[in-house]
Amino acid sequence: MARCPSCGASISPDDRFCGVCGHALTTGPLPGPGRSRSLPIIGLVVAGAVVLGIGVYQVIEHSAAPPPPRPAAQEPSAIPPPPPRTAVQEPSAPTESPPAPAPAPSREAERAPPPAVGCANLVPPGAKIICSASEPNWAIELICGQSSLTSNFIDAFSGDRMEQTPGPVSLSREDPWVFRSKQGFEGSIASTPGACRDESDQAFDFTLTPIEVPGVLDPQTTTCCRIER
Known part of the structure; x- marks a missing residue:
């Protein structure tokens, strides 16, 4: 119990x-x-x-665990190289393309006569301008018609009498008016109000500079011109 x-x-x-x-x-x-x-x-x-x-578990876990990583050895720091030297860039040229050269004039264009110029700004229609020279004596008359300019070349050095040779005239520019006649006379007339004086000291408003005169070897002498209505 x-x-x-x-x-x-x-x-x-x-x-x-x-x-x-x-x-x-x-x-x-x-x-x-x-x-x-x-x-x-x-x-x-x-x-x-x-x-x-x-204790046994801790020993087993400790032995199975990987060893801690060893710190990597630090290499001695190298001195950085100097920066590369950059070349100085020159200012670039504009990107615009140069203009295309103008086409060369053809032979046909070079041989073509200059464009016609009216005579009304030089001589009133129906009037004429007379330019004369001495030693040798010659004269050129330019007559302005309704639609064209004609001329008379007068020379006093080809014989005992004066000869007149009519023919058309072509004007290529104005003031000075550059012209060429069918007789082969070539020259230019400039407007010079009161500036041209002849041998008698008379003033005229136009001056002729001859370039080529039929029968005259050296026509490089200016002469005065007058207008007759």
Whole structure:
């Protein structure tokens, strides 16, 4: 029979309190003397096994873990090379393409006569301009008609009498008026109001510069011109 652990009185297995001293009993059966002594030993064994297992686990984990990486050896810093020297760029030329050269005039264009110029700005229609020279004596008359300019070349050095050679005249420009007659006379007449004076010191408004005069070798002498209506 079980006894109370406090007073040693006999108790039944179903009692919860000791009937003698009122000590509270455990719900289960009381352990025997031998079983109560083995519990601390079992606890120590279990605790030692747990500690041993933890130690073994730490040893295994430590051995399985990879070694920490060794710090890389730092190479001595090299002196950086000097920056490359850049050449000075000259200002670039404009990208615009040069204009195309004008086409060379054809031979037909060179041989073509100059464009006609009217005579009204030189001589009023129906009037004429007369330019004369001396030594040798010659004269040229330019008559302005309704639609064209005609001429009379007068020379007094080809014989005893004066000769007149009529023919058309072509004007190529104005002031000075450059002209050429059918007789081969070529020259230019410029407007020079009151600036041209003849041998008698008479003033005229037009000056003729002859370039080529029929029968005259050196016609490079200016002469005065007058207008007759």
